[in-house]
Amino acid sequence: MKRLLLSLAVVTSTLSAAPDDFVRQLEEAARVASIMIDGDLCQKIVTPRAMEFMFQTQPRDKWLASDNYDVDDAAFTAVKKTLIRISRLISFPADANLWMPVAGRPDKIRIVIRNANEMSQFWPWGALYQNMIPAMKKVLDSGRPLTVSEKPGWASVLAPVSNSLGDVVALVEVASQRSADAHANVK
Numbered sequence: 001m002k003r004l005l006l007s008l009a010v011v012t013s014t015l016s017a018a019p020d021d022f023v024r025q026l027e028e029a030a031r032v033a034s035i036m037i038d039g040d041l042c043q044k045i046v047t048p049r050a051m052e053f054m055f056q057t058q059p060r061d062k063w064l065a066s067d068n069y070d071v072d073d074a075a076f077t078a079v080k081k082t083l084i085r086i087s088r089l090i091s092f093p094a095d096a097n098l099w100m101p102v103a104g105r106p107d108k109i110r111i112v113i114r115n116a117n118e119m120s121q122f123w124p125w126g127a128l129y130q131n132m133i134p135a136m137k138k139v140l141d142s143g144r145p146l147t148v149s150e151k152p153g154w155a156s157v158l159a160p161v162s163n164s165l166g167d168v169v170a171l172v173e174v175a176s177q178r179s180a181d182a183h184a185n186v187k
Contacts, residue, residue: 022092023147023155026174029089030145030157033096033172036082039163042098042170044075045112080113083172087115094176095119098161100169101140107132112170119175121148121156136171143168153178 047070083096095115099122102108110129114120122133135148136158145159154177161170 022176022178023157025090025092026094026155026157026176027145027147029086029094029096030159030172030174032089033083033086033174034145034159034161036086037079037098037161037170037172039161039167039169041075041079042100042112042161043163044072045079045098046071046100046110076113080115083113083115086172086174090174090176092176093117093119094174097123097173097175099136099171099173101132102129105129109133109136119177120173121151121154121175122173139171140168 049070079098083098086096087094095117097111097115097120098113099109100112102110108129109132111120111123111127114123118125122130122136124130135146135150139146139158139160143160143162145157148156148158154175156173156175159172159174160168161172163169
C-alpha cells in the first residue's frame with residue numbers, strides 16, 4: 001500500500017509540475033529560436049550610428065535617438081523573417097522578439113526586433129533601451145533558457161542566442177497571453 005501511495009504521489013507531483021500546452025509550445029519555439037537565430041547576424045543589426053545616438057538627448061528634439069535608429073537592412077530582415085517563422089510554430093498568437101544587451105552598459109538592454117503582435121511582458125512601448133531585466137541577465141549569463149510569467153495571463157520564454165564563438169550575445173523572448181486580444185498590443 002505504501003508503494004502504491006508513493007507511486008501515486010510521484011505521478012501526481014510530476015503531472016502538476018509538467019507545463020501545460022500553452023507553455024510547452026512557447027518553450028519549444030524558444031528552443032528552435034536558440035538554435036536558428038544567428039548571433040553573428042544579430043550583432044550586425046544596429047548600426048554604429050544608431051548606437052551613438054541611443055543615449056543622446058536634446059531638449060528641442062525629444063525623438064533624437066528614435067529618429068536616428070537605423071539598422072543594417074539585410075541583417076535585420078533575415079533575423080526578423082526567422083523570428084516570424086518561429087512564432088508561427090505556435091498554434092496561437094505569439095511573438096518572438098530579439099533583445100540585446102547594450103555594449104559598455106551592463107545595466108541596460110534594448111529590444112532590437114519586435115514582431116507582428118508586439119507581445120512582450122517586458123517592453124514599454126516606444127523605449128529603445130531600458131534597465132536590464134533580472135530574468136534576462138540570468139539567461140545572458142547562464143546561456144540557459146528561462147520561462148517567466150511576471151504578468152498575470154502572460155508567459156515568456158527567454159532563450160539565449162550565441163555567435164560563432166559561442167558567446168551569448170542576445171536572447172529571444174517568445175511571448176504570448178493566455179487570452180490574447182490581437183489588437184490590444186498593437187499601437
